[in-house]
Amino acid sequence: MLKILGRKTSSNVQKVLWCCGEIGLPFDRQDYGAEFGNTKSPDYLALNPNALVPTIDDDGFVLWESNSCVRYLxxxxxxxxLWPSDMQRAASASRWMDWQLTTATPPVTTLFRAFVRGDKIPPADVEAARVRAEEVWRILDAHLAGNTYVAGNELTVGDIALGNAIHRWYRFPIQHPHYANLQTWYDALCRSPAYKQHVLDSTSGNG
Ligand SMILES: N[C@@H](CCC(=O)N[C@@H](CS)C(=O)NCC(=O)O)C(=O)O
Structure with a gap:
């Protein structure tokens, strides 16, 4: 059976859990990371030299980097x-996964550290992240005008990569511009039982 190593409160682990939930793929999850203090053990480092979660083991095939794990599964x-048969739709979904890593997550992470973890971050940096997050979500809102999900009318890996970041952003105690398409998309994600189980109900202050 597929093994998933990583605490369920991790946004990156949640992508993999949600992906399995959508597919109906059984897995055995084991607690690693943060309070479990076990990612620097030689055994774990042999699997994932970054000492980060998640890591998956699919019948002996070991993989890390959450988006790569989601793509593979x-x-x-x-x-x-979740992985469209049409090559162009698959490329589009994959593009939104890269966009999540490079563009959407950096400002959301700064806001998460400031508002949820309580890290001391200079107010100017928090404000810059707030403004940047608005710009970033405006891009997705415009794209979603013609799409139910990020790569068309079906849920794909692109949505799975972005689902935690949008949930976090909506929970921050900041003003949220009314992005109608983004809200409709988020509402659609919230109707997924697997998203509810692995993202909405598993969120904590750990990141
Ligand atoms: N780019 C990596 C980042 C992995 C990452 O930063 N994981 C965090 C949790 S979200 C982590 O391992 N933090 C340290 C810990 O939990 O011990 C991925 O997407 O898998």
Missing amino acids: AMKYGKGK
């Missing part, structure tokens, strides 16, 4: 669903 077990 979707390609292997969710082809035609």
Whole structure:
């Protein structure tokens, strides 16, 4: 059975759990990271030299980097669903995963550290992240004008990469511009039982 190593409060672990939930793929999750203090053990480092979570082990095939894990699982077990059969739709979904890492998550992480973790961050940096997050979500809001999900009318790996970041952003105690398409998309995610279980109900202050 697929093994997932990582605490369920981690946003990156949640992507993998949600992906498995959508596919209906059974897994055995083991607690690693943060309060469990076990990612620097030689055994874990041999699997993932970054000492970060998640790491997956699929019948001896070990993989880390959450988006790569989601892509792999979707390609292997969710082809035609989470991983579209159409190459252009698959590329579009994959593009939104890269956008999540490079563009959406950095400002959201700064806000998360300031508002949820309580890290001491200079107010100017928090304000810059707030403004940047608005700009970033405006881009997705405009894209969603013609799409139910980020790569068309079906949920894909692109949505899975972004689902935690949008949930966090909506929870921050800041003013949220009315982005109608973004809100409709988030509402659609919230109707997924797997998203509810692995993202909405598992969120904590750990990151
Ligand atoms: N780019 C990596 C980042 C992994 C990462 O930063 N994971 C965090 C949790 S979200 C972590 O391992 N933090 C330290 C810990 O939990 O011990 C990925 O997407 O998998």
